[in-house]
Amino acid sequence: MRSSLAPGIWFLRAFSRDSCRLHQNCSDIVRPINDTHDLNDTTWCSWSPFDKDDYKELLGAVDNAFLVAYAIGMFISGIFGERLPLRYYLSAGMVLSGLFTSLFGLGYFWNIHMLWYFVLIQICNGLVQTTGWPSVVTCVGNWFGKGKRGFIMGIWNSHTSVGNILGSLIAGVWVNQHWGLSFIVPGIITAVMGVITFLFLIEYPEDVDCTPPQHHDDLEKERDNPEDPVNSPYSSRESSVDIAASSSKEQGPEPEAISFLGALKIPGVIEFSLCLLFAKLVSYTFLYWLPLYIFNVAHFSAKEAGDLSTLFDVGGIIGGIMAGLISDYTNGRATTCCVMLILAAPMMFLYNYIGQNGITSSIVMLIICGVLVNGPYALITTAVSADLGTHESLKGNAKALSTVTAIIDGTGSIGAALGPLLAGLISPTGWNNVFYMLISADILACLLLCRLVYKEILAWKTARSRNSGYKQI
Numbered sequence: 001m002r003s004s005l006a007p008g009i010w011f012l013r014a015f016s017r018d019s020c021r022l023h024q025n026c027s028d029i030v031r032p033i034n035d036t037h038d039l040n041d042t043t044w045c046s047w048s049p050f051d052k053d054d055y056k057e058l059l060g061a062v063d064n065a066f067l068v069a070y071a072i073g074m075f076i077s078g079i080f081g082e083r084l085p086l087r088y089y090l091s092a093g094m095v096l097s098g099l100f101t102s103l104f105g106l107g108y109f110w111n112i113h114m115l116w117y118f119v120l121i122q123i124c125n126g127l128v129q130t131t132g133w134p135s136v137v138t139c140v141g142n143w144f145g146k147g148k149r150g151f152i153m154g155i156w157n158s159h160t161s162v163g164n165i166l167g168s169l170i171a172g173v174w175v176n177q178h179w180g181l182s183f184i185v186p187g188i189i190t191a192v193m194g195v196i197t198f199l200f201l202i203e204y205p206e207d208v209d210c211t212p213p214q215h216h217d218d219l220e221k222e223r224d225n226p227e228d229p230v231n232s233p234y235s236s237r238e239s240s241v242d243i244a245a246s247s248s249k250e251q252g253p254e255p256e257a258i259s260f261l262g263a264l265k266i267p268g269v270i271e272f273s274l275c276l277l278f279a280k281l282v283s284y285t286f287l288y289w290l291p292l293y294i295f296n297v298a299h300f301s302a303k304e305a306g307d308l309s310t311l312f313d314v315g316g317i318i319g320g321i322m323a324g325l326i327s328d329y330t331n332g333r334a335t336t337c338c339v340m341l342i343l344a345a346p347m348m349f350l351y352n353y354i355g356q357n358g359i360t361s362s363i364v365m366l367i368i369c370g371v372l373v374n375g376p377y378a379l380i381t382t383a384v385s386a387d388l389g390t391h392e393s394l395k396g397n398a399k400a401l402s403t404v405t406a407i408i409d410g411t412g413s414i415g416a417a418l419g420p421l422l423a424g425l426i427s428p429t430g431w432n433n434v435f436y437m438l439i440s441a442d443i444l445a446c447l448l449l450c451r452l453v454y455k456e457i458l459a460w461k462t463a464r465s466r467n468s469g470y471k472q473i
Contacts, residue, residue: 164316
């Protein structure tokens with residue numbers, strides 16, 4: 001469905017790890033015979049223009065060029081995704097992502113030292129990679145109904161954390177030699193996967209004579225119309241499946257794609273979008289700054305710090321699956337996210353104070369933080385987006401999945417751009433303040449879901465009282 005390297009997040013992880021190669025201390029490196037640099041120059045082996053004192057600002061500009069372009073492009077991408085064949089749209093995006101990723105690495109072999117080249121490549125890469133997430137969530141949402149969607153999408157979403165891990169490990173292979181290969185090799189893999197996607201992706205179950213999924217469970221229908229015998233708890237599940245199958249075969253006019261404002265009016269879209277902004281702010285700050293934090297605070301080597309940071313992504317895999325499974329069982333997406341966010345705040349506090357006391361505590365705390373931080377992030381960007389894109393208020397119109405997903409993930413990407421930027425500004429005052437900023441963002445994400453959590457609790461009480469009423473009858 002999508003490249004296993006998860007190109008968007010992988011690209012950031014690889015660039016984060018390779019940035020130490022672009023600017024490094026060259027005191028212990030033997031100079032070449034024809035070197036023309038000053039003898040006191042300790043950055044002669046760094047990659048211009050990142051060899052000056054302002055290298056942090058320049059690297060930050062390259063980082064944010066990608067993230068800002070991705071955030072802006074995401075809002076537009078969903079609109080196109082609703083109106084174009086997803087197979088063509090996704091495949092073209094993957095091929096172009098591979099091209100621009102490779103072009104970034106070719107800057108090493110072409111001996112390019114102009115800042116505008118790397119910024120321009122990052123902007124283009126950020127824009128074309130926005131074709132990915134709305135398209136893949138729409139495709140998976142078309143195939144799986146609400147009943148097990150959280151669990152299925154939780155497993156499927158693990159490809160993002162796998163991409164993080166592979167990105168860090170692949171970048172490490174060439175980071176001390178030809179760093180350009182850290183981008184060229186995965187770029188080629190991504191482009192090849194784009195071709196495979198074009199050849200084998202099936203957008204809708206109906207295309208291969210399969211029954212489309214139910215996007216609303218029987219419990220929801222029974223709450224809306226308890227007098228309807230078809231939707232009562234005593235009716236057979238086979239009848240609802242037959243209805244779905246027969247309706248899929250009915251020929252009718254193609255529904256119009258939803259507008260941007262129309263998608264915003266779907267209940268829950270705004271709350272989950274703003275929640276993801278702060279949740280993604282926390283997640284991407286870890287993504288960027290965790291290797292440097294481990295290097296400076298725990299005093300591991302650069303390679304060890306990079307390898308240890310991948311444990312946060314291992315926790316993300318577990319967290320995404322757990323969040324999906326729990327939310328399926330409880331039928332409470334917002335409550336699941338809220339509980340995990342509440343638990344994440346004290347765990348981040350503890351990790352900052354005791355997580356670096358030893359290798360064992362560091363491993364355990366990193367995995368737990370990954371579970372609690374990335375669990376809500378994974379659930380919102382997958383199952384929640386698919387639920388809202390097939391909301392009852394749309395009356396069966398499936399032409400909203402891509403736009404809703406783009407709005408939610410685009411808003412979250414604003415947080416992804418702000419988090420590392422704020423961490424860079426705050427870190428000179430101490431790492432404690434960075435963690436206080438992350439904890440504050442985590443609490444804000446939780447507060448934004450209060451209204452939806454309250455509605456879910458009321459729904460549980462109503463369902464419980466009705467079920468007890470049926471039992472008495």
